Amino acid sequence: MSKSILTNRKAYRDYEVLESIESGIELKGSEVKSLRAGRINLDDSFARIDKGQAHLYNAHISHYTEASYLNVDPDRIRRLLLHKQQIERINGKLTQRGLTLIPLKIYFNDRGFVKLELALCKGKKLYDKRSTIKRRETDLEMRRALKNRR
Helix, strand or coil: CCEEEEECHHHHHHEEEEEEEEEEECCCCCHHHHHHCCCEECCCCEEEEECCEEEEECCEECCCCCCCCCCCCCCCCEEEECCHHHHHHHHHHHHHHCCEEEEEEEEECCCCCEEEEEEEEEECCHHHHHHHHHHHHHHHHHHHHHHHHC
8 A cells, every 4th residue: 555645636637548557766864754744845856867867856855953064955956766667668759759757746655765757748738628527517406416416
């Protein structure tokens, strides 16, 4: 049973998710304890592949208050742990189709390791966002009507 730390709801609103990938993340020092306390922000974060390695940018993991003075930078670039074949496949899709690699969720897996769910996403236009909202509202109205009918 995995324990979810944070879900990036902004990503679901602004992007259309095409494919998701699970990856590990390289953490230093007290960052794991800070994650256990839920002190992370993924709002404007993204991943990029540089020189055969995947990196996570703009993810803010706050300092752990009980840690020593040897804290790391909360906004540092973190390496993502993926297999070489996965990186090559993702890089091919990113360059061909103009997609973006966005973190959707960060969680602890069954073994206690921190995992990051990445997704190949395509940005939504304004009219796509409006149609999504309209579809959600109509579904809600139908469920209400069915509930009242019973």
